[in-house]
Amino acid sequence: MNAMRSRIQVGADRRISGTTPAEVSPGEYEATITVAVPPIAKRFRLADLPIHDTPWDGSVSLRREDMYGDDGR
Numbered sequence: 290m291n292a293m294r295s296r297i298q299v300g301a302d303r304r305i306s307g308t309t310p311a312e313v314s315p316g317e318y319e320a321t322i323t324v325a326v327p328p329i330a331k332r333f334r335l336a337d338l339p340i341h342d343t344p345w346d347g348s349v350s351l352r353r354e355d356m357y358g359d360d361g362r
Contacts, residue, residue: 297322
């Protein structure tokens with residue numbers, strides 16, 4: 290018994306169609322189909338992201354020289 294993966298389409302009439310890899314020769318086969326429900330992409334709105342309303346007061350410097358010292362590391 291060999292395992293293979295292939296994508297299939299199930300039509301409204303419940304008929305299955307698809308394409309097998311080239312190494313599968315034509316003929317009749319017995320196959321086991323495992324139906325895995327594709328994950329639903331979770332959509333989010335930009336308005337749902339957290340907001341930090343703290344104003345920037347300029348007391349923190351993010352310059353490389355100020356963060357890492359004279360050697361730049």
